[in-house]
Amino acid sequence: MNNLSIPRPVVILDFGSQLTQNIARRVRELGIYSEIHPFSTSIDQVKEKAPLAIILSGGPSSVFEQDAPSINPDLFKLGIPVLGICYGMQIMAKTLGGKVVPADIREYGVTGFYREKTISPLWTVFPDGDPVLMSHGDSIIDLPPGFSGAGHTKTTPYAAMENPKAKLFGVQFHPEVTQTRSGIKFIQTFLKDIAGIEPNWSLTGYIDRKVEEIRNSVKKDSLICALSGGIDSTVTALLCHRAVGKQFTAVYVDNGLMRAGETQSIVRDLQSLKLPLVVSHSSELFLKRLAGVKDPERKRKIIGRTFIHVFQKEAKQLGMPKYLAQGTLYPDVIESVSSKGSSSVIKSHHNVGGLPKRMPFSLVEPLRELFKDEVRIIGKELGLPDHFVHRQPFPGPGLAIRILGSITTDRIRMVREADRIVREELDGTDTGQSLWQYFAVLLPVHSVGVMGDQRTYENAIAVRTVTSVDGMTADIGEIPHNVLIRISHRIISEVRGINRVVHDISPKPPSTIEWE
Known part of the structure; x- marks a missing residue:
């Protein structure tokens, strides 16, 4: 292929998910060209792209909202394979005659996915109970005509659906994130086996x-x-x-x-x-x-x-x-x-x-x-x-967003010295190489301490360690307990004005990697 040529794309219609570009990235990892377009893209504009497949992203809206993003039902009559993800699955179901209701139990986080027995080969990539990332407050209770259930979780009866004859598929979970263990295999199976797409991009x-x-x-x-x-x-x-x-x-x-x-x-x-x-x-x-x-x-x-x-x-x-x-x-x-x-x-x-x-x-x-x-x-x-x-990501605003509250030369000194200690303890180690980022954050709180038999009322530092692939999602970065103790001891001993160290163990989402 000529490097400057633009192949036929997988079109991703964006309903506003923070993970939409993650879908595009997963497709590109498979060597397949993808383009993102707004959900409001007209059916004629979609046809002009001559897409090899269409993916409907998730989004922050509920299908019940007055101005909720909608979709032209003619999209599902093009004969092109379509995969709906989260909101994309819900809007597909609603548009084609299914019933979506507010869920009795909302699902946010990783849960087990159980595929049904009578289904197409697309779903065989998921062992029973395979972890998938859910993030939804609405659920489908009646499938559209021609669809069958392809999988469920303990609280969601239709966590996946399919109409193989029409080449239409939907999942309530997010296959594009690393928390969904078999997600990449699922996307690969959809694109290569269902849509028949060969690699066309680098x-x-x-x-x-x-x-x-x-x-x-x-x-x-x-x-x-x-x-x-x-x-x-x-x-x-x-x-x-x-x-x-x-x-x-x-x-x-x-x-x-x-x-x-x-x-x-x-x-x-x-x-x-x-x-x-x-x-x-x-x-x-x-x-x-x-x-x-x-x-x-x-x-x-x-x-x-x-x-x-x-x-x-x-x-x-x-x-x-x-x-x-x-x-x-x-x-x-x-x-x-x-x-x-x-x-x-x-x-x-x-x-x-x-x-x-x-x-x-x-x-x-x-x-x-x-x-x-x-x-x-x-x-x-x-x-x-x-x-x-392999240089560790560092935000454009620098230490300004790792200092919660006002910025002064003394507060810059504290977070800079604490960060130096964190890096000295982790740089070049196996633990450090396994992490996406590790750094110190100066918190806007003071706490009581005892140093040299004297009462102190000083600042607190949070140590942030995460693992990630692309920065869009991140897991807690575990470090050996003895290393964490050494980091804490050094910061309190060496950084004037700090008397307490805490370890941030929040994943993204719901937290962001940086504190500000």
Whole structure:
């Protein structure tokens, strides 16, 4: 296949789920091209795409709501295999004549799935009691004509349904998340065995397409990149540099909110990549504007506006480039704005929701549709060394969103020193390599302690450890008890102002990875 050609897609109609792009990612992992479109996409527009299969995502709505997202029933008459997930299954059932009601017992979390005996081969990937992730408040009690039940849980009689003759299938659970153990096998079976789709897409093609897009967009103008030193912005910079060469300059901003020793390490590493680099030391400006601000959304937006202010200043020194490149990923987008469907806003990101409406740059965001693990694959293909590719994710606002409450130089010191200890104890260990992220958070509470026979009333640190594949979902990251004790002892002993350490053991969802 020509890397620049666009194959026939699997069309994913987005009903607003925070996991919609996760579905697209699972499809791409199988080497199959996918596109996400709003649920309101017309039937004619769907036909123009000539999809090989259609997947209906989940969503935050109830089919009973007055303005609940709906679907054209003609979609189910196209003869194209359709898979409905969660809300997608419910709207399929309702549209085709089934009955959906508020569930007597809502299901949120992992539960066992039990397939029925008389079903098509699609469901054989699930052993009895196989764990699946449920997240629903409504349930189907009557199936549409022509459908049969394909599986149940202990509290949901129709956790899956099918009409093999019409090539229509539905699941109440989320096969696109890692908590559903056989979810990827299920999606693979649907796409390859039911829809008959052969692999037709690769990330190598994505690189070529994005380089060409950047080159065609920028033309003879100049381009600067917001470079944090993480994998996202570094890959963005390499793509931009490959596309426009000498028209490109990377700008690294030291905002005073980086981890211990990080600015020096980042600058050294970036210079080794031969990227044109400008370093702006702007910590005083950021801390001045953040003084007294406690609300996390205000923090993010202040940081976003200040980044733009700094870029404007640096841009003037560079002849005012027309384009600004950012390492925005899809998890940033899906949590910040409803760009594809009716998804709920979770939090603003400094490089998405925090941008001012009026700014002098046109944005270039070549990674906007990708997940972190995909970016790492691209980084390897672009020749990045392993320490770059596997660098732990670090949020754009830096330590500002790991300090709950006001930001002061002393509070930055406490969380920075605590974070350094966490990293020293886990970096390079088998435990650390098994984790997606590990870091310290300064909590907005004081507690009573006893140190040196004296009463103290000081701050508390939370240690956050998670495992994940793409950042959209995350499990609790377990670490050996003796290591946790050592981390706690060191933080309390070495970080002035801390007298208590707790371990955050919350998965995502319902929590997010970062606290703010």
